Amino acid sequence: MKCTFCGKEFTPGTGKMYIKSDAKILYFCSGKCEKNMIKLSRKPRLTRWTEEHRKNKKQ
Numbered sequence: 001m002k003c004t005f006c007g008k009e010f011t012p013g014t015g016k017m018y019i020k021s022d023a024k025i026l027y028f029c030s031g032k033c034e035k036n037m038i039k040l041s042r043k044p045r046l047t048r049w050t051e052e053h054r055k056n057k058k059q
């Protein structure tokens, strides 16, 4: 299972599942990722420590 926010692989059952109001299901490896995406509305692409940011940087 992959974290929706940081892109890190994690074992199902250890992370968190979040169902958005539009019925989209998001998976988070930790409360840190959940907080950043849900509460702080941060974009993975613009957040330094995510895989999305690293990929974007290489291009």
Ligand SMILES: [Zn+2]
Pocket (backbone or CB within 6 Å): 003, 004, 005, 006, 007, 008, 028, 029, 030, 033
């Ligand atoms: Zn994560």
